[in-house]
Amino acid sequence: MGYIYLLFAVIGEIIGTTNLKSTNNFTQIAPSIYVIVGYGVAFYFMMLAMKTLPVATTYSIWSGIGIAGVAVIGALKYKEIPDIPALLGMSLIILGIIILVFYSKMGTN
Numbered sequence: 001m002g003y004i005y006l007l008f009a010v011i012g013e014i015i016g017t018t019n020l021k022s023t024n025n026f027t028q029i030a031p032s033i034y035v036i037v038g039y040g041v042a043f044y045f046m047m048l049a050m051k052t053l054p055v056a057t058t059y060s061i062w063s064g065i066g067i068a069g070v071a072v073i074g075a076l077k078y079k080e081i082p083d084i085p086a087l088l089g090m091s092l093i094i095l096g097i098i099i100l101v102f103y104s105k106m107g108t109n
Helices: 002-023 029-049 055-078 084-103
Strands: none
Touching (some): 002 055, 029 055, 055 084
16 A cells, blocks of 8 residues: 555655746745645655555655656656756666665665
8 A cells, every 4th residue: 555655645745846947936835735735645645655665665766766856857847857867867767666676675665
């Protein structure tokens, strides 16, 4: 169940982060609400995930998948297309998460 909670936390973080730019210093109401609700959802579900998953695993997955998700949405929404070094860096982050979760004893409780 921890990974389901973590999925919701990642989705909330991606929603919150991708809307930060649109808030215009929190003067735009709708994007500001998305940011507040997105981060509220993210931290609430991350807290629930940490009840069964180790802190390092939870945070690594949350931040790493969040980085990749925000990059994809940033490319679509803001036309901020990642270059080859950015794609390589994000690939290494994802590879690190896979190693942590599937090969490290730290990934288990």
